[in-house]
Amino acid sequence: xxxxxxxGHIMIPExxxxxxxxxxxxxxxxxxxxxxxxxxRMAEERRANARVLRLAVKIDQSQVxxxxxxxxxxxxxxxxxxxxxSWRTMTMPGMLTPEQLxxxxxxxGVAFDRAFLNLMIQHHExxxxxxxxxxxxxxxxxxxxxxxxxxxVVVVQTAEIGLMRQMLAQLPGN
Amino acid sequence: MRNTRSLLALVAFSxxxxxxxxxxxxxxxxxxxxxxxGRLDGGEVAKNxxxxxxxxxxAQFDSARGLTFINSDLAFGGNYVYxxxxxxxxxxxxxxxxxxxxxxxxxxxxxxxxPSVIGNLLFISAEGGGNRNDCAKGGVQDPKDHMAGVRIxxxxxxKAPRLVKNVQTCKGSxxxxxxxxxxxxxxxxxxxxxxxxxxxxxxxxxCKSGTDPADESNSLYRLDVIKVxxxxxxxxxVVTGARIFTGLDAAxxxxxxxARGGGGGRGGAPGAPAVPAPAPTGPRNxxxxxxxxxxxxxxxxxxxxxxxxxISNPEKPKRIAEKADxxxxxxxxxxxxxxxxxxxFSDEWxxxxxxxxxxxxxxxxxxxxILSIDPKSKAYTQHAYYKIPSVQTAQENCVxxxxxxxxxxxxxxxxxxxxxxxxxxxEFTDPDHPTELAYFDRGSIDPLPGADIPVAAAAGGGGGRGxxxxxxxxxxxxxWNGLIYSSELDRGFDILEMLPSDKLSANELAAAKLVxxxxxxxxxxxxxxxxxxxxxxxxxxxxLVRDNGMATARTSAVDQxxxxxxxxxxxxxxxxxxxxxxxxxxxxxxxxxAARVKAMASEIRRLAxxxx
Numbered sequence: 001x002x003x004x005x006x007x008g009h010i011m012i013p014e015x016x017x018x019x020x021x022x023x024x025x026x027x028x029x030x031x032x033x034x035x036x037x038x039x040x041r042m043a044e045e046r047r048a049n050a051r052v053l054r055l056a057v058k059i060d061q062s063q064v065x066x067x068x069x070x071x072x073x074x075x076x077x078x079x080x081x082x083x084x085x086s087w088r089t090m091t092m093p094g095m096l097t098p099e100q101l102x103x104x105x106x107x108x109g110v111a112f113d114r115a116f117l118n119l120m121i122q123h124h125e126x127x128x129x130x131x132x133x134x135x136x137x138x139x140x141x142x143x144x145x146x147x148x149x150x151x152x153v154v155v156v157q158t159a160e161i162g163l164m165r166q167m168l169a170q171l172p173g174n
Numbered sequence: 175m176r177n178t179r180s181l182l183a184l185v186a187f188s189x190x191x192x193x194x195x196x197x198x199x200x201x202x203x204x205x206x207x208x209x210x211x212g213r214l215d216g217g218e219v220a221k222n223x224x225x226x227x228x229x230x231x232x233a234q235f236d237s238a239r240g241l242t243f244i245n246s247d248l249a250f251g252g253n254y255v256y257x258x259x260x261x262x263x264x265x266x267x268x269x270x271x272x273x274x275x276x277x278x279x280x281x282x283x284x285x286x287x288x289p290s291v292i293g294n295l296l297f298i299s300a301e302g303g304g305n306r307n308d309c310a311k312g313g314v315q316d317p318k319d320h321m322a323g324v325r326i327x328x329x330x331x332x333k334a335p336r337l338v339k340n341v342q343t344c345k346g347s348x349x350x351x352x353x354x355x356x357x358x359x360x361x362x363x364x365x366x367x368x369x370x371x372x373x374x375x376x377x378x379x380x381c382k383s384g385t386d387p388a389d390e391s392n393s394l395y396r397l398d399v400i401k402v403x404x405x406x407x408x409x410x411x412v413v414t415g416a417r418i419f420t421g422l423d424a425a426x427x428x429x430x431x432x433a434r435g436g437g438g439g440r441g442g443a444p445g446a447p448a449v450p451a452p453a454p455t456g457p458r459n460x461x462x463x464x465x466x467x468x469x470x471x472x473x474x475x476x477x478x479x480x481x482x483x484x485i486s487n488p489e490k491p492k493r494i495a496e497k498a499d500x501x502x503x504x505x506x507x508x509x510x511x512x513x514x515x516x517x518x519f520s521d522e523w524x525x526x527x528x529x530x531x532x533x534x535x536x537x538x539x540x541x542x543x544i545l546s547i548d549p550k551s552k553a554y555t556q557h558a559y560y561k562i563p564s565v566q567t568a569q570e571n572c573v574x575x576x577x578x579x580x581x582x583x584x585x586x587x588x589x590x591x592x593x594x595x596x597x598x599x600x601e602f603t604d605p606d607h608p609t610e611l612a613y614f615d616r617g618s619i620d621p622l623p624g625a626d627i628p629v630a631a632a633a634g635g636g637g638g639r640g641x642x643x644x645x646x647x648x649x650x651x652x653x654w655n656g657l658i659y660s661s662e663l664d665r666g667f668d669i670l671e672m673l674p675s676d677k678l679s680a681n682e683l684a685a686a687k688l689v690x691x692x693x694x695x696x697x698x699x700x701x702x703x704x705x706x707x708x709x710x711x712x713x714x715x716x717x718l719v720r721d722n723g724m725a726t727a728r729t730s731a732v733d734q735x736x737x738x739x740x741x742x743x744x745x746x747x748x749x750x751x752x753x754x755x756x757x758x759x760x761x762x763x764x765x766x767x768a769a770r771v772k773a774m775a776s777e778i779r780r781l782a783x784x785x786x
Binding site: 015017051054057058061062065066068069072073076135139140141142143144145147148149151152154155156158159161162163165166 | 242286303313314501504525527
C-alpha cells in the first residue's frame with residue numbers, strides 16, 4: 001500500500017527504496033517552492049530592479065519545473081502530490097510568515113528590493129535546512145531521483161544566496 | 175511568447191552590456207519545433223547530419239522509473255563504446271556502426287555511472303546514496319555497505335567485466351576525470367567531482383562536512399585525487415585533495431551587516447542574541463572538470479564559477495584563473511579549443527531534468543558561454559552565450575550538456591547533447607559569434623498536453639512507461655573516429671554521421687575523419703593533430719573561399735595546383751607542392767585572413783615533406 005491511511009499517515013510499500021522522510025521532503029518542498037514562486041511573481045509585478053527581476057524570473061522558471069518533477073515523483077509512487085496552492089496551508093523551514101508576506105507586499109522601490117532579497121535568502125536557507133534534515137533521516141535520500149534533486153537544490157540555492165548577498169550589498173543606501 | 179522573450183533579452187543587456195548576444199532566439203519555425211512525440215515512434219529531424227543507427231537500451235535497463243535506469247555518459251576504446259547507466263553499464267561493439275552489438279551488460283546500481291576507460295581498466299563514478307559495495311539494489315541498510323567514489327573494472331575480456339576495486343571517497347563521485355602522470359605511463363590520476371555533502375566519519379574514516387574552507391580536515395572545498403597504478407589497480411587510493419576553491423566566496427556581506435557575534439543579523443533587533451555567521455556561498459565542489467593534459471591545464475566547472483587550474487604537477491593542482499557569471503545557474507562542464515586559447519562552459523540550469531529551452535526560457539541560462547584565456551596572464555574573458563535556436567516543449571527536459579570537439583582543421587567545432595533538445599553542433603571559432611552548423615532532434619518522449627493518455631498508463635502512475643515526466647534525450651554526444659555517438663538517457667544509443675553542407679565542406683569532414691584515436695575520454699581532452707594530407711590543405715582552402723579570406727583568383731589557382739599535385743606522385747608531387755607553398759607565402763600579405771593563408775602554406779609544406 002502506498003499513499004495515506006485514514007488518519008493521514010504516509011504509507012510506504014514493503015521493500016520500497018524510499019522512506020517517509022523522502023515523501024515528506026518532496027511534499028514539503030512543493031509548498032516551499034510554491035511560496036518562492038509567489039514571491040517571485042510579486043517582484044515581476046512590481047518592476048523590481050533589473051537584477052532582482054532577473055533573479056525572480058529565474059527562480060520562477062526553475063522552481064515551476066521542479067514542482068512538476070516533485071509532483072511526478074510523488075504520483076509515480078502513489079503518494080499525495082500537493083499543488084501550487086499548498087504554500088498557504090503548509091509551513092516549512094524558511095517560509096515567510098503572514099506578517100513577513102504583508103511587509104513584502106507593502107514595500108515598493110528599493111525597500112521592496114531589499115525586503116525581497118532578505119526574505120528570499122531566509123527562504124533559500126530554509127530549503128538548505130530541509131535538505132540537511134532529509135539526509136539526516138535514516139535511509140533517506142537513497143532513491144535516485146530524491147538524491148539527485150536534493151543535491152541540485154543545495155548547489156543552486158547556495159549559489160543564489162551568494163548572489164543575493166552581493167545584490168543586497170550593492171543596493172542604494174548600503 | 176516572442177514578446178516575453180525579447181523583454182528578457184533587453185533586461186539582460188542592461189545587466190551585462192559588454193556581452194554580445196550572438197543570435198536571435200528562439201524560433202518557433204525551426205523544424206525541431208512541433209515534432210511528433212513518442213518514445214520509439216516520435217518525429218525525427220536532422221540538419222547537415224544523418225542517423226546511421228539507433229539501438230534500444232538493453233532489456234536490463236529498459237524501464238522508466240525516474241532516473242533509476244537512465245543512461246549516462248560515454249567512453250571510447252578501439253571498437254568498443256562504454257555507456258554508463260544509473261544501474262550499471264553497457265559495452266557496445268561498434269565495428270559496424272550500422273549494427274552496433276551489445277557485448278555485455280553489467281547490472282550494478284551506480285548513479286550516475288560516468289565511465290572512463292584506459293587500456294583494460296574501466297572507471298565508473300558512484301555518488302548516489304543507494305549505491306552499495308555489492309552492486310545490489312534494495313538500498314543501503316548498513317552505512318558500511320555504501321559505495322560512493324570510483325568503481326574500477328577490468329574489461330580485458332569485454333564479455334565479462336570484473337569489478338576489481340571500489341575506491342571510496344568522502345563526497346562520492348558525480349563525475350571524474352583522468353589525468354595522466356607527466357612521465358610514468360603506468361600511473362594515472364583520477365580527479366573526483368562530487369556534488370553532495372561529505373559522508374560521515376563513521377562511513378568513511380577521515381571525512382568531515384564543515385563550513386570553514388580554511389579547515390584542512392574539511393572534506394568540502396577540495397578536489398579529491400585518486401592515484402591508480404595501472405598494473406595494480408587494486409592498489410588505487412586517494413592520495414590528496416587540492417584546495418582549489420580557497421578565496422572564492424563570492425558573497426561579500428552587506429556593508430550594513432553587523433560584524434560576526436555583534437548581534438543583530440537578519441531580522442534581529444540591536445542587542446538580540448548573536449546569530450551564527452552564514453555559511454560561505456562560494457563553490458565547495460566542482461560539478462565536472464575537463465583536463466587538457468597536453469596544455470597542462472584543467473577547466474573546472476564548479477557551481478557558481480568556471481576555474482582554470484594548472485596541473486603541471488597532477489598531485490598539486492593550482493588555480494590560476496576564475497570567472498563568475500550571475501547569468502549562469504550551474505557551471506557544469508567545459509571543453510577547450512584545440513589550441514587551448516578558449517573554453518566553452520555549459521550551464522546545467524534546471525539540473526538536466528527541467529524543460530529550459532521553451533519559448534520564454536531565459537536565453538543566457540541553460541546554454542553555453544565561451545571564455546578566452548589571456549596567453550600571458552591566463553585570465554578569463556567572457557564572450558557570447560549560445561543556446562540552441564529551437565523552441566522545445568514543456569515535455570522536453572532540455573539544457574546544454576556534454577560534448578567534445580569535431581576535429582575540423584582551422585575551426586573550433588563542438589558537438590554536444592542537449593537532452594531532449596537533441597544533438598547540436600556549434601562553431602565557436604569566433605567566440606563572440608557562435609553559430610549552429612548541424613543538429614539532430616526527436617519529438618518529446620511523453621505525449622504533449624491534450625494528447626490522450628491510455629487509461630492503463632495513467633492507472634500505472636507516473637513511474638511506468640507511458641506516463642508523463644520521462645527524462646530523456648542526449649546526455650552527451652561525441653565525435654569518435656569519424657562518426658558521432660550519442661547516449662540517449664531513455665531510448666538507447668544513437669550513431670550519427672555529419673553530412674557536407676555550405677557550412678562544413680566535404681574536405682573539412684574528410685580531414686576530420688583522418689584523426690584516429692585509440693581511446694577517448696571526453697573529460698580528459700586529447701590534443702588533436704592531423705596527418706599531412708590533401709583534405710587538410712583543402713579544408714583551409716574551403717574556409718578561405720567561404721569567408722572571402724583570400725582573393726578568388728588566387729583560391730582558384732591554388733585549387734588547380736592542388737588538383738595537379740594530387741595527380742602526381744613521389745618527388746614530382748613534392749616539388750609541385752613546395753612550389754605552390756612558395757606562391758601561397760606571397761599571398762599572405764594581401765589576404766584578408768592572412769593567418770589562415772599562412773596555415774595553409776604550412777600544411778602544403780608538411781605534405782610536401784611527407785611526399786617521397
